[in-house]
Amino acid sequence: MTPTQLLFYVASALALAAALGVVGARRVVHSAVFLLLTLLAVAGLFVLLLAPFLALVQVLLFGGAIVIVLFFAIMLTQRPDASQELDNAQRPLALIASALVLALFAAILVTSAWGPVQPGPVVDLPRLGTSLFTQWAIPFEVASLVLLVALMGALIIARLGEEE
16 A cells, blocks of 8 residues: 555545534534534545645635634524534434435445546646636625625524524
């Protein structure tokens, strides 16, 4: 086994364990931390797969921005008198659904024909950057505004509940 394969298996195990932590944690903040760990492990997998652009996007966009917004939403909408535990009557149903999805993924993994990977086309990074800052700049800004409005709406809804 080569060192790259060993690192791949370690990063994969870390990503799977952290993903299980996301769905298995009883506190919302712990789930968010596990989500951050999962996203960072996936970024490590992208590095091992020689996809540094995807790894950078994974860390900056998902690991940074999305998780920070999630932490802000948790902090702003959490009520002091609310229970911190995430436990309800749907937990057994969620475990059954998770087991079915895991069985489906395992069946796909076992029955797939695995072979050598063909190298893909080389990405033209200057053209990609130009495209991101010209063609996709406005949709990106619109999406960021929609996320900002959603965060403000969550804050207003949480504050209205406190006044009652």
